Amino acid sequence: MEDLKLKLKEQIIEALNLEGMSPAEIDDAAPMFGEGLGLDSIDALELIVLLEKNYSIRIEDPKDGRAIFESINTMAAYIQSKQIA
């Protein structure tokens, strides 16, 4: 799980152009939208593409993204649950 979180952070930094940010600076539990990483609605769509491109996970309803993309923890848990399934 820790390896997955680290990989996920690296992929997010690259996909969202979070210049100057390192994986270590992203708190696993911090909210990704609003106060945390300060992501916006376009970033949310990029995260949906990231899941599909790198993990072959398709989110059919973008509204589901709110819970899935709450933090690195929730995103990693969702990926893991899909991979097990």
Add this chain to the structure above:
Amino acid sequence: MKTFIQHFVHIHAQKVLIDGVLRYEETATALDFPAFIRNVYKHFEMQYPKFYKMDDLSKLAFVGAELLNLKKSDVYKSEDKGIVLMNRSSSLYTDALHQASIADKNNYFPSPAVFVYTLPNIAIGELCIRHQISGENYFFVQEHFNPAMLTNYVSLLFRQKHIQQCICGWVELNADNYELFLYSVEQNSENAVKIVDKSPIFASLNLEVDHILNDTDNIKKLYKL
């Protein structure tokens, strides 16, 4: 109605000139545009994280507008501020990036962050957000920089009292090249750049008490600096 050039910025060939003075030059061997504009952003200590998410055309426009030093004379209401830009390639460079991401049906992953920049007006939108501009905004696509068209259009906006301040200029970016010439215009000459340099190019400008009038001849000359 007289209007005055407040400040003007050139960015091309790895150089940045503000009010005609060389303020930054990339001395390293030829850098690609993303690396060059990132260096300029850092050199002038700009602070705007959204910069990194913009496409290259918007980055060029953003950095140019930051260097216009708008805050010094920024006393106008949002709706009294306008922006009129012009270029040759529209957003074609970003359009091509988007097209490449959807060309292969077996590897079809269009990026929303790229797609949103597939219009030149988005570069204007970024500047409107940054500088609280909600007055007239327009992006002309022309074969070459057209000072007469730009000056006439902007002068009309001032005459009809649609705006009191305007960012104007040429913001061109394509796969091979980039060129920015941006200037700000106001009726007030109080904060406008003063021309004390009497070198031939400046001496030939139409001035009023050392301030540059916003007219076609002046814009043509300043563009060629």
